[in-house]
Amino acid sequence: MNAPIQHERSDTYVRDIMREVDDGVGAGWVPARIFGNERVYKEELRRIFARCWLYLGHVSEIPNPGDFMLRKMGEDDYIVTRDKDGKIHAMLNACRHRGVHVCRVDRGNAEQFRCLYHGWTFANNGDLVGGPLWKNAYGDMSKSENGLLHVAQLDTHQGLIFATLDAKAPSLKEYLGGMAWYLDLIFGLNEHGVEFMGPPQRCVIPGDWKSAADNSCGDDYHLPTLHKSIAEVNAFPVSFVENMKGYHIQAAPGHSLSFSSAMTEDDPGPRFFGSPQNLVDSFNTSQISADQLHAARMSRVIVGNVFPNFTFIIVPTTDDPNQPPVAGISLKVWQPKGPDRMEIWNQFPVYKNMTQEQKERQYAVTLASFSVGGLFEMDDSEPWSMIHQTGGSVSAEVLDLKLNYRMGLPDTGIAQRLTDFPGPGVVYAPRYEEGVQRNLYKFYADMMSAPLDQWPETSFPSDEL
């Protein structure tokens, strides 16, 4: 027997690239070779997607015992279930006999999953229940050792379900760190919480998943150019210069957001992202602190990314210049699907205590802006479809192409660090700043470089050179 194939893991090619990222990102340089690179991508699946906490969905998607839905962790399918006691599980969609998928539909309600190959049957908590002619075939063979494989850790934050395959990963609370404070500004505003307008919209587009995550950390600078057409048709009422006001926040290692809010009570603009008054009346401190409620009240826009690939956007927007804007909420998962492709999962939360009419209006407006056919997002996929081509090119390697992430460094531009911001994290203003993305790539390099059995030591904030 040959020794298990380890050469990929100890391959210095990827390690050297990651050292380059780690060395350069603080000064704003990222080698293009991390994009569209087959060998880097393979390592990402193992080192990032098999270790970090990944977003799987929301508890309201599986409200009843027996409800299940298929979700992805990296490229792999997991069955997320609610068992008869109401407990949520996430299990690899693979029969323990020969590895056949035991769940072949996207969602439903089932007490058991019966494998179609030989009929092994698993309860919705993963336990192996039995199989045909079990005694003859297996006698007293242990069933408990042959249940579906569970994720290493599963937890929720404000109803958002996350899981990790790494038993050594820190708790979800610790992993989210300061990012939880900002997620709460959307998901913790009242005791009712949110529900989703249906299962995900799924589209496969060309691009490296990192390009989408990178954009979602707070790439406000692309608006006046990439999204110019939207201003031309009067669908984006804020001038682009005005739009650069606001904050860039590195909330925790890897997790960044861009945030716009009124500074004082007298500042004009929407409160609570432009939520309707009857909804605003229900916002309270049952789930969040008074500071958070105040911050939410002053908020106009948030776009952020929980490392690696979970994005949340809340923006007052409209699908018709003659209709008032509403707060559109969109959640996105940038599922990795190769070095050159990603699968976008778009979901649209609404507050449970909105009227049905408000829910439908908010959904329609968000779909028209922040979905694959939405006015904003349809242009976003265009640059993302080219970055991996550049990154994967021979020229990028031979000419040593480094991409420029320098905006907002001490000698570059007007952004300044703030120390009196009410929320956690490292905060810069205004939003002429790419520290949010440097934070992404710093943690990325840390995860890619740390030994597999060891959670990386991270220095945070990353910009302290």
Added chain:
Amino acid sequence: MQAQVRIAAGEAQQTTARRVRSSAPLFCEVQDWLFDEADLLDSMRDREWCDTMLSKDIVYRMPVREVVGRGISAGFIEGVYHLNETHGTINMKVARNETGFAWAEDPATRTRHFVSNLRVFEHEDGTLEAKSALLLVQTRRSDTHANIIASERHDRLRREGETLRLFKRDVYVDLTALEVHNLAVFF
């Protein structure tokens, strides 16, 4: 979660609508309309399409599809969409394409709308229903790989003055995850 009711493409057929045979002049008129529409969309005349072929109260939708067990439904979900457009939003997309900054469609992708398997029905109120198979083949820049999206379209047409106009379109796609660059083109 909202909107759990699953609908099947074709279920709406339980109407009192009268089948219009392919030998009838009315069938030919609808077919000509669909071919003319395909021509406008494939030759980047989306402004003309929007202004001359769509009704002001158009509802234009592409429902999301999911994988469900055989015999349950076709997997479409009432109220869950890839696209849910009105004349206002369609007009905004067309206007966008005229700005010179609509990068998703500039350089424009090449589309070919192949329309076939047409069946026409006439409702009691005189409006028409057209069910057709659509194969949308799309290429971009110098890619040789085409995105191919197969779907079944359920269209509702009515006579406004001299001409037929589209007042409802449901696009039932075959795929649960669409392989596209974006959904900037019209189906």
